[in-house]
Amino acid sequence: xxxxxxxxxxxxxxxxxxxxxxxxxxxxxxxxxxxxxxxxxxxxxxxxxxxxxxxxxxxxxxxxxxxxxxxxxxxxxxxxxxxxxxxxxxxxxxxxxxxxxxxxxxxxxxxxxxxxxxxxxxxxxxxxxxxxxxxxxxxxxxxxxxxxxxxxxxxxxxxxxxxxxxxxxxxxxxxxxxxxxxxxxxxxxxxxxxxxxxxxxxxxxxxxxxxxxxxxxxxxxxxxxx
Amino acid sequence: xxxxxxxxxxxxxxxxxxxxxxxxxxxxxxxxxxxxxxxxxxxxxxxxxxxxxxxxxxxxxxxxxxxxxxxxxxxxxxxxxxxxxxxxxxxxxxxxxxxxxxxxxxxxxxxxxxxxxxxxxxxxxxxxxxxxxxxxxxxxxxxxxxxxxxxxxxxxxxxxxxxxxxxxxxxxxxxxxxxxxxxxxxxxxxxxxxxxxxxxxxxxxxxxxxxxxxxxxxxxxxxxxxxxxxxxxxxxxxxxxxxxxxxxxxxxxxxxxxxxxxxxxxxxxxxxxxxxxxxxxxxxxxxxxxxxxxxxxxxxxxxxxxxxxxxxxxxxxxxxxxxxxxxxxxxxxxxxxxxxxxxxxxxxxxxxxxxx
Numbered sequence: 001x002x003x004x005x006x007x008x009x010x011x012x013x014x015x016x017x018x019x020x021x022x023x024x025x026x027x028x029x030x031x032x033x034x035x036x037x038x039x040x041x042x043x044x045x046x047x048x049x050x051x052x053x054x055x056x057x058x059x060x061x062x063x064x065x066x067x068x069x070x071x072x073x074x075x076x077x078x079x080x081x082x083x084x085x086x087x088x089x090x091x092x093x094x095x096x097x098x099x100x101x102x103x104x105x106x107x108x109x110x111x112x113x114x115x116x117x118x119x120x121x122x123x124x125x126x127x128x129x130x131x132x133x134x135x136x137x138x139x140x141x142x143x144x145x146x147x148x149x150x151x152x153x154x155x156x157x158x159x160x161x162x163x164x165x166x167x168x169x170x171x172x173x174x175x176x177x178x179x180x181x182x183x184x185x186x187x188x189x190x191x192x193x194x195x196x197x198x199x200x201x202x203x204x205x206x207x208x209x210x211x212x213x214x215x216x217x218x219x220x221x222x223x224x225x226x
Numbered sequence: 227x228x229x230x231x232x233x234x235x236x237x238x239x240x241x242x243x244x245x246x247x248x249x250x251x252x253x254x255x256x257x258x259x260x261x262x263x264x265x266x267x268x269x270x271x272x273x274x275x276x277x278x279x280x281x282x283x284x285x286x287x288x289x290x291x292x293x294x295x296x297x298x299x300x301x302x303x304x305x306x307x308x309x310x311x312x313x314x315x316x317x318x319x320x321x322x323x324x325x326x327x328x329x330x331x332x333x334x335x336x337x338x339x340x341x342x343x344x345x346x347x348x349x350x351x352x353x354x355x356x357x358x359x360x361x362x363x364x365x366x367x368x369x370x371x372x373x374x375x376x377x378x379x380x381x382x383x384x385x386x387x388x389x390x391x392x393x394x395x396x397x398x399x400x401x402x403x404x405x406x407x408x409x410x411x412x413x414x415x416x417x418x419x420x421x422x423x424x425x426x427x428x429x430x431x432x433x434x435x436x437x438x439x440x441x442x443x444x445x446x447x448x449x450x451x452x453x454x455x456x457x458x459x460x461x462x463x464x465x466x467x468x469x470x471x472x473x474x475x476x477x478x479x480x481x482x483x484x485x486x487x488x489x490x491x492x493x494x495x496x497x498x499x500x501x502x503x504x505x506x507x508x509x510x511x512x513x514x515x516x517x518x519x520x521x522x523x524x525x526x527x528x529x530x531x532x533x534x535x536x537x538x539x540x541x542x543x544x545x546x547x548x549x550x551x552x553x554x555x556x557x558x559x560x561x562x563x564x565x566x567x568x569x570x571x572x573x574x575x576x577x578x579x580x581x582x
Binding site: 136139147150 | 314316365376379380
């Protein structure tokens with residue numbers, strides 16, 4: 001077994017600790033920035049939907065500001081966002097490099113995306129349900145928590161799935177500012193030192209992560225759909 | 227119980243504005259089943275949404291149980307809404323909740339203990355006869371069952387009013403009948419005031435006490451169901467009644483030259499319609515005997531609306547002209563509507579003259 005690995009992945013086998021570290025860094029970045037993004041995305045998504053022209057708390061002012069801001073941040077390519085945010089990151093976190101420095105740009109890159117995911121999940125809730133809830137005397141807060149968020153749960157989980165998978169892609173890019181992780185690992189060894197097996201190994205690890213996210217998500221969707 | 231005063235509602239999107247309800251005033255009494263009928267786009271769904279202010283009218287006032295809803299603060303309006311149940315064409319049950327969960331939804335904030343809520347839910351579900359589906363999800367139910375759950379949910383806070391927005395329009399005729407039966411029995415059992423929005427005259431006929439006919443945002447005719455059926459004034463009302471009666475088919479038969487509508491000289495086709503609740507008298511055989519005429523019935527369509535027969539007869543009448551005229555006069559005196567559909571009495575005169 002060990003011999004086969006040495007033959008197939010000579011460069012990876014030479015630095016087992018480094019690849020494990022890189023994987024842990026990637027998971028770290030994902031979990032931290034993912035969790036923060038979920039919270040903000042959920043809040044923003046709900047705000048956009050309820051303040052929209054047909055929403056339960058219609059408010060053109062808030063809606064327009066949110067909508068435009070999301071569009072602005074979504075149109076900035078992530079690599080540029082990474083560079084542009086360096087001064088801000090340094091101010092807030094104290095450093096712009098390493099895993100710690102990568103979290104903030106990752107959040108900025110993910111929140112608008114996840115907000116849109118939440119938005120489309122919430123828009124899919126049947127208008128009739130909202131109307132029924134209103135006819136039963138539910139308050140807007142009640143409608144948000146007891147109807148919107150609850151009835152769109154499968155859609156929200158689908159959004160989380162997609163977001164985490166795209167976040168995984170972003171963490172690889174965050175490696176470019178010394179964020180570490182699998183992307184950084186693959187570029188440093190696989191690309192710059194032409195150790196192709198390192199590239200393949202990271203692809204396989206990322207593939208496993210994607211499958212895990214997809215599988216767990218699908219299970220959760222199945223459980224919440226009636 | 228419900229009073230709508232000069233309700234006006236306009237929807238506008240961009241430059242296009244739709245005047246959905248135009249200055250409508252209605253009074254709906256306590257404990258009655260009130261129908262609002264109209265073709266789609268007539269404004270009836272908007273009007274019913276004005277009752278619980280799901281749509282806030284641009285002008286006008288809404289009184290329910292003596293309270294001016296248009297003057298209430300958001301919070302008070304919400305508690306007023308708990309006393310106005312509503313059911314919908316597409317049921318609008320929450321797919322993520324079980325049948326019991328859906329009913330329990332509206333008990334949130336009622337102050338009942340968990341036990342009391344469960345007891346209340348069970349009572350409601352057996353009231354609408356669907357207690358065995360307590361743990362099923364809406365997706366596992368048929369349309370009729372879903373509507374029953376929706377009714378239970380609407381009744382959870384012991385409302386005094388139930389608004390039904392096309393509640394049977396998505397159901398097959400048999401299920402429609404059973405849901406209407408249920409609404410009627412709830413109306414009797416709980417003294418519930420029921421407002422029924424529909425485009426089907428059959429629904430009005432089966433359960434309503436009074437009805438308002440809407441067209442193009444206006445209420446064009448209003449009255450108790452029997453007199454509306456017996457004596458429709460507005461064209462749209464007549465159109466609606468046609469949809470539930472065979473008596474109008476005679477014109478079609480004549481136009482297509484059907485054999486059943488062919489007359490011999492001296493005969494006349496009459497449409498008799500009963501306008502008062504007195505049709506239990508044997509009028510047809512009576513005029514036949516009294517005036518020595520023959521009545522050949524082509525159609526008879528009599529239904530019981532609000533415990534009184536309504537409808538009429540289309541018949542070919544033959545006999546002496548003077549006898550027929552006298553019979554018509556007699557029937558009119560008895561307040562039976564008489565329409566001469568096709569008349570060949572005069573041909574008889576010229577013929578007899580020639581022979582004479």
